[in-house]
Amino acid sequence: MNAKIKIENLNLYYGSFQALTDVNMNIYEKKITALIGPSGCGKSTFLRTLNRMNDLIDSVRIKGNVLLDYKDIYAKDYDIIKLRKKVGMVFQKPNPFPKSIYENIVYGPRIHGINDKQKLDEIVERTLKEVALWDEVKDRLKKPAMGLSGGQQQRLCIARCLAVEPEIILMDEPTSALDPVATLRIESLLEELVRKYTIVIVTHNMQQAGRVSDYTSFFLSGRVIETDETDIIFSNPDNKKTEDYITGRFG
Amino acid sequence: MKAYEKVIEKLLLICAVTATLSVILITIFIFKEGISVLSDYGMINFIFGTKWSPTNGNYGILPLIAGSLSVTIGALVIGIPTGIACAVFLSEVAHKKTAKILKSAVELLAGIPSVVYGFFGLSVLVPAIRQFILPIIQLFNEDASTSGFSILAGAIILAIMILPTIVSISENAISSVPIEYKEASLALGANRQETITRILVPAAKSGIISSIILGMGRAIGETMAVILITGNMPKVPGGMLDSVATLTGTIAMEMGYATPEHQKALFAVGIVLFIIIMLLNLFANFTLHRLGGQAND
Numbered sequence: 001m002n003a004k005i006k007i008e009n010l011n012l013y014y015g016s017f018q019a020l021t022d023v024n025m026n027i028y029e030k031k032i033t034a035l036i037g038p039s040g041c042g043k044s045t046f047l048r049t050l051n052r053m054n055d056l057i058d059s060v061r062i063k064g065n066v067l068l069d070y071k072d073i074y075a076k077d078y079d080i081i082k083l084r085k086k087v088g089m090v091f092q093k094p095n096p097f098p099k100s101i102y103e104n105i106v107y108g109p110r111i112h113g114i115n116d117k118q119k120l121d122e123i124v125e126r127t128l129k130e131v132a133l134w135d136e137v138k139d140r141l142k143k144p145a146m147g148l149s150g151g152q153q154q155r156l157c158i159a160r161c162l163a164v165e166p167e168i169i170l171m172d173e174p175t176s177a178l179d180p181v182a183t184l185r186i187e188s189l190l191e192e193l194v195r196k197y198t199i200v201i202v203t204h205n206m207q208q209a210g211r212v213s214d215y216t217s218f219f220l221s222g223r224v225i226e227t228d229e230t231d232i233i234f235s236n237p238d239n240k241k242t243e244d245y246i247t248g249r250f251g
Numbered sequence: 252m253k254a255y256e257k258v259i260e261k262l263l264l265i266c267a268v269t270a271t272l273s274v275i276l277i278t279i280f281i282f283k284e285g286i287s288v289l290s291d292y293g294m295i296n297f298i299f300g301t302k303w304s305p306t307n308g309n310y311g312i313l314p315l316i317a318g319s320l321s322v323t324i325g326a327l328v329i330g331i332p333t334g335i336a337c338a339v340f341l342s343e344v345a346h347k348k349t350a351k352i353l354k355s356a357v358e359l360l361a362g363i364p365s366v367v368y369g370f371f372g373l374s375v376l377v378p379a380i381r382q383f384i385l386p387i388i389q390l391f392n393e394d395a396s397t398s399g400f401s402i403l404a405g406a407i408i409l410a411i412m413i414l415p416t417i418v419s420i421s422e423n424a425i426s427s428v429p430i431e432y433k434e435a436s437l438a439l440g441a442n443r444q445e446t447i448t449r450i451l452v453p454a455a456k457s458g459i460i461s462s463i464i465l466g467m468g469r470a471i472g473e474t475m476a477v478i479l480i481t482g483n484m485p486k487v488p489g490g491m492l493d494s495v496a497t498l499t500g501t502i503a504m505e506m507g508y509a510t511p512e513h514q515k516a517l518f519a520v521g522i523v524l525f526i527i528i529m530l531l532n533l534f535a536n537f538t539l540h541r542l543g544g545q546a547n548d
Binding site for chain 2: 051053056081082083084085088089091093095096097098099107108111112157160161164
């Protein structure tokens with residue numbers, strides 16, 4: 001199996017606080033990897049190391065290797081713009097820009113140099129169809145994205161992310177701000193997307209991890225306790241702590 | 252308890268009414284004093300007359316309007332880009348500590364009395380324009396001449412005076428753009444400059460425009476600094492280096508020795524100033540709503 005991202009001995013510190021300790025993990029191509037664990041276990045921090053969003057915080061120090069297609073993304077000469085184009089991100093709270101639906105989608109492609117109107121129109125239609133939003137919004141593309149419902153906004157954010165043609169999509173609890181119906185729509189969307197993209201999803205919701213993911217990684221206090229195929233993690237985990245968390249004994 | 256609340260309520264009402272009443276009284280007073288000149292001299296002659304010579308009974312205020320507008324527009328042309336650039340630097344580029352120091356320095360500018368600005372302009376800017384700017388202009392136009400007392404001098408000083416307003420309000424607006432927008436932009440592979448120009452500044456535009464409106468209000472109403480450095484020549488200006496007299500400056504300088512009729516004319520100047528500021532505010536508010544509307548619909 002092809003490891004799209006290989007994480008080796010990753011340690012991350014916020015100032016003197018160590019948030020991640022010796023994380024080793026493989027993220028496989030065109031599979032969904034779920035990261036689960038109690039609040040503050042470092043799963044979101046870990047997710048943000050994969051597209052270097054932690055660079056925004058001054059006090060962060062990182063040791064270890066994150067190899068994307070066998071290249072270390074923390075190497076000095078690695079182009080961070082290219083990295084973020086390749087590794088898209090969807091956030092916990094839907095965060096469309098205060099612009100029209102159309103402008104939200106074309107923002108990324110424009111940044112990366114696509115200015116041809118026809119091409120941009122195609123991107124908008126393609127990505128909105130990919131997230132099953134096209135039929136709902138095709139008549140109001142020039143209307144503000146803020147007028148959409150929470151679930152629609154989140155699908156728009158996924159479409160915006162797809163518009164720059166990433167290979168990997170990181171999702172930080174993408175459904176935690178949504179109602180159950182909108183959550184189900186996003187989950188069925190993930191099943192479609194994984195045919196083309198590699199997906200890493202942080203979730204608080206264990207049923208969700210069980211439903212959508214191929215692999216699951218259990219984090220506790222900044223360490224990876226166990227990573228395995230989701231079926232195994234949920235039916236027959238190796239580690240007692242994983243079993244306790246899965247069965248709801250703590251967390 | 253009930254009675255006590257009623258007293259408080261009435262007190263608050265009185266305070267609110269006092270503020271409104273003052274505005275109304277001032278308006279009535281200016282109009283009562285000045286309106287007779289407007290009707291005797293003729294509204295058109297007064298506003299579009301190009302000769303302001305009170306001793307000869309000529310009350311055409313076009314030169315004064317042109318003076319005020321040219322100095323204000325000049326100040327905005329210099330002050331808006333500088334102010335917004337400074338606000339962006341403070342909120343997004345500078346290190347937190349540096350930003351803190353620079354911010355308090357900018358805010359200190361607001362505390363300097365306007366006469367000091369005027370004096371600074373008089374002793375530094377005016378001679379500098381005469382010595383350094385004029386020779387450059389003369390390279391292109393040999394006939395150019397200036398005393399240094401000019402629109403340019405006024406515009407520069409006013410630009411500095413409105414900086415604190417523009418910088419602090421714009422900085423606030425940019426800093427309060429939700430971090431989620433910034434993260435979303437960066438996560439799409441935008442660099443810092445693209446994020447600032449395409450996301451942060453547009454998202455903060457209503458705050459930035461408010462800051463410009465307030466700055467413009469301060470520039471057009473400023474009197475003392477402008478008297479000292481614009482030369483007070485009531486002529487319609489032909490260029491940036493010409494001397495001008497402003498509406499405010501003329502009122503302040505001439506009121507002391509004015510004959511009754513002249514005094515009434517100065518009140519009429521006040522009416523015009525009042526109306527110009529009202530119109531600017533209306534226009535600015537309109538723009539704000541239009542832009543704000545675009546952002547939200």
